Amino acid sequence: MKNVASIYFKVITISVVLLLSSFKTLQEVYPEQIDWDTHFKAQPDEHSAFAAETATTWHYSYNATVRNNHLHIDFKFSAGVVPEKSWVKPERISNKKVSRQLLNHEQGHVYINFLLLKEGDIQIRNQKYTPSNYKRLIQATANKVSDYYNRMQNRYDNETKHGSDLEAQSRWDDLIRSEMNKYEK
Numbered sequence: 001m002k003n004v005a006s007i008y009f010k011v012i013t014i015s016v017v018l019l020l021s022s023f024k025t026l027q028e029v030y031p032e033q034i035d036w037d038t039h040f041k042a043q044p045d046e047h048s049a050f051a052a053e054t055a056t057t058w059h060y061s062y063n064a065t066v067r068n069n070h071l072h073i074d075f076k077f078s079a080g081v082v083p084e085k086s087w088v089k090p091e092r093i094s095n096k097k098v099s100r101q102l103l104n105h106e107q108g109h110v111y112i113n114f115l116l117l118k119e120g121d122i123q124i125r126n127q128k129y130t131p132s133n134y135k136r137l138i139q140a141t142a143n144k145v146s147d148y149y150n151r152m153q154n155r156y157d158n159e160t161k162h163g164s165d166l167e168a169q170s171r172w173d174d175l176i177r178s179e180m181n182k183y184e185k
Contacts, residue, residue, distance in 0.1 A: 031114050031180065034081055034107055036099070042087040050162055051092035054106045055085035056113035058120060058149075060142060066131045073134060075125050079117040081110055104173070105163025108156060111176045116149035118183045 034040075040052065058079045065072050093099045124141050160169045 032081060032110055034103065034110055036088055036090075036103065039081045039083050040086045040088040041083040042085050044087040044089045051102055052088040052106050053086060054109045055082040056080065056110060057082055058113060058116050058146060060120060060124065062138065064134060069131060071129055071131045071134060073129065075121070077117060077121045077124075079113050081113075101166070101169070102163055105160060105169060108160075108163075108169075108172060108176055109153060111180060112149060112153055112156060115152075115176070115179050115183075116146060119149070120145045 034054070039054070042055075045053065056079065059077070061076045063074045088102075093102060120142060123145055124138055127137055127141060129137055156172055159165070160172055163169055
C-alpha cells in the first residue's frame with residue numbers, strides 16, 4: 001500500500017496537499033541556497049504588506065508490505081522551495097544591503113523547512129510500527145512534526161518582524177545554524 005503526502009508552507013499559513021509527483025531527493029537539494037531569480041517566480045500578492053514570501057514543501061511517502069505478520073516499510077522524504085508559489089516585490093528592495101537582508105530572512109524559512117525534513121525523517125523512520133498501527137502512527141507523527149515546524153516558521157516571522165528586526169534576525173540565524181549543525185554527519 002503506497003501513501004503519499006506533502007505539506008506546503010507559506011510564511012504565515014500551511015496547507016496539506018496530497019501529491020503524486022516527485023521532487024528532488026535530499027542529497028540533491030539540501031540545504032538549498034535561494035536567489036531572487038531562480039526561486040521567486042510567482043506574481044507578488046499586492047494585498048500583502050510583506051516584501052517577499054517563500055513557499056516550501058515537505059513530502060513523504062511510504063510503501064508498506066506485510067508478510068506473515070511481519071511489516072516492512074520503505075520511506076521516501078523530500079522537501080524544497082516552490083518557485084511558482086514564492087514571490088518578491090522588487091520595488092521594496094532599495095539597495096543591495098536590503099536585498100541581502102531580505103534574502104537572508106527568506107533563506108531562514110528554507111532552513112527551517114530543512115529542519116522539518118530532517119526531523120520528520122528521523123521521527124517517522126525510527127518509530128516502532130505494527131501491521132495494525134503503522135498508518136495511524138505515520139500520519140500522527142507527520143502531523144506532529146509539521147505542526148511544530150509550522151509554529152516555528154510563524155515565530156520566526158513574528159519575532160524578526162519578517163526580517164526587519166536585525167537583532168532578532170541575528171539571534172534566529174544563530175539558532176537555526178545551531179539546529180542545522182545537529183544533523184551534520
